[in-house]
Amino acid sequence: MWTLSGFxxxxxxxxxxxxxxxxxxxxxxxxxxxxxxxxxxxxxxxQLAQVRDTLGRENLxxxxxxxxxxxxxxxxxxxxxxxxxxxxxxVASYLEAPYIRLFSxxxxxxxxxxxxxxxxxxxxxxxxxxxxxxxxxLLHENEKHIYGDTPERCLDIIESVGSEQLKIAWDSANxxxxxxxxxxxxxxxxxxxxxxxxxxxALDSTRTPVPAGEGDGEMVETLRALREDGFDGFxxxxxxxxxxxxxxxxxxxxxxxxxxxxxxxxxxxxxxxxH
Numbered sequence: 001m002w003t004l005s006g007f008x009x010x011x012x013x014x015x016x017x018x019x020x021x022x023x024x025x026x027x028x029x030x031x032x033x034x035x036x037x038x039x040x041x042x043x044x045x046x047q048l049a050q051v052r053d054t055l056g057r058e059n060l061x062x063x064x065x066x067x068x069x070x071x072x073x074x075x076x077x078x079x080x081x082x083x084x085x086x087x088x089x090x091v092a093s094y095l096e097a098p099y100i101r102l103f104s105x106x107x108x109x110x111x112x113x114x115x116x117x118x119x120x121x122x123x124x125x126x127x128x129x130x131x132x133x134x135x136x137x138l139l140h141e142n143e144k145h146i147y148g149d150t151p152e153r154c155l156d157i158i159e160s161v162g163s164e165q166l167k168i169a170w171d172s173a174n175x176x177x178x179x180x181x182x183x184x185x186x187x188x189x190x191x192x193x194x195x196x197x198x199x200x201x202a203l204d205s206t207r208t209p210v211p212a213g214e215g216d217g218e219m220v221e222t223l224r225a226l227r228e229d230g231f232d233g234f235x236x237x238x239x240x241x242x243x244x245x246x247x248x249x250x251x252x253x254x255x256x257x258x259x260x261x262x263x264x265x266x267x268x269x270x271x272x273x274x275h
Contacts, residue, residue, distance in 0.1 A: 002267070002274040005029035005063035006237035006260075010251040013037045015051065019058040021253050025260050028059065028275075031236045032095065033066030033248060040065055041087045052095055062097035063234040064139065064169075064196065069127065070103030070146065071246065074116045078123055085127055092136045099196060099234075101139045101169055102127065104148040104157055113147055120147040121160050128163035139169035139196050142178075149178045151186030158193045167195035172217030173202035173209050173240070183218035187225055197226075197235045199263050209240040209249070211262035219266060227272055235274070237263065 008018035008030050015035040022030065032040050035051060043051065055061065067088045072081055085102075092100050104120050107113055124140075131138055140148055140157055148154045158166060168190050175182040201215035202208060213219050239259035240249030251259060267274050 001232065002272065003029060003063070003234050004237070004260075004264075004274055005031050005234045006256070007031050007033050007066055007248070009034040010237075010239060010249060011253050011256045015054055017253070019054065019060060021256065022060060023058065025257060027237075027260070029061050029063040029234065030055065031064045031066045031101070031234075031238070032062050032097070039068060039247075040091055041067060041069075041084060043091075048091065048094055055095070062092075062095050063236060064099035064101050065092045065095070065097045066101050066248075067091075068103075068247065069100070070105055070123075070140075071143070072105060074105040074107055074119055074147070078126075082126060082130065085130055089131065089134050089136065093134065097136065099137050099139050099169075100131075101141055101196075103141055103143045104146045104153075106145050107147060109145075113153060116147060117156070121157065124157055124161050124166070125163075128161050128166045131163075131165045136165070137195065138163075138166045140166060141169040141198060142171055142174050144174055144177050149174070150180060151175070151189050154186075155189055155193070168193045169196040169198055170194055170222075171198040171200055171238070172219060172222065173200035173215065174198075176202040176204050176216050177207045179204075181216070181218060183221040183225065187222060191225075191229065194231070196233055198238045199235050199259070200238045200240060209244055211239065211241070211259050213262055213266045220270070223266060223270055223272065227270070235263070 172182040201217040204216040241251040241255040243250040
């Protein structure tokens, strides 16, 4: 049984409105990235307590902490960022999230990625080492303009670090925006390490996000293969239908509902059960 989740801050900055819309859509999990226009890692302890109380009252659980870890330049101070990762580990424990999303560092425009490989791997190993002893799995997402923005470099990270606590979060739209055909070019390569699905599609011609199934993200092929492979995990709506930027995206309640309808329509057409 596949489980739906979503970046509820794409609905509204207000946590209560986020919860209300999720309930209307029948979604019972959240990939928690922000509330009240404040990133999850910047919420105070008092705000985190309010989040936990609200989610508990609304019978919502976390699928993942949608952290910004790894969304800094490869030349930026890593020691300070590693301390920020400690906050992510605390938040994941406090809110009982099984996963933390992260990234593999922005590279200078025009640079050969291979020049930065050793430093990227050093940092990713440090993050994986820091997570040891914590009951959480780190999910590397293939964001644009980071080291791991292609299937080959995503695989390089996972295999080189070699940690059972570092897996793949798959984002079809981000692959499309990097000129990659997601299923054709990446699925077989990454499937052994694929742990979590971000649901976002995009048009190759314009690189703009669109609802699932309306772009070039090879969503149907991917869903069929996951079903055949016996995948059992989270599918997190991250539609970016009104705004998309380096820090995240926004859709609004109406467009978020449209994104939900598009994705669940694909599942229904394929006869795939979900909750």
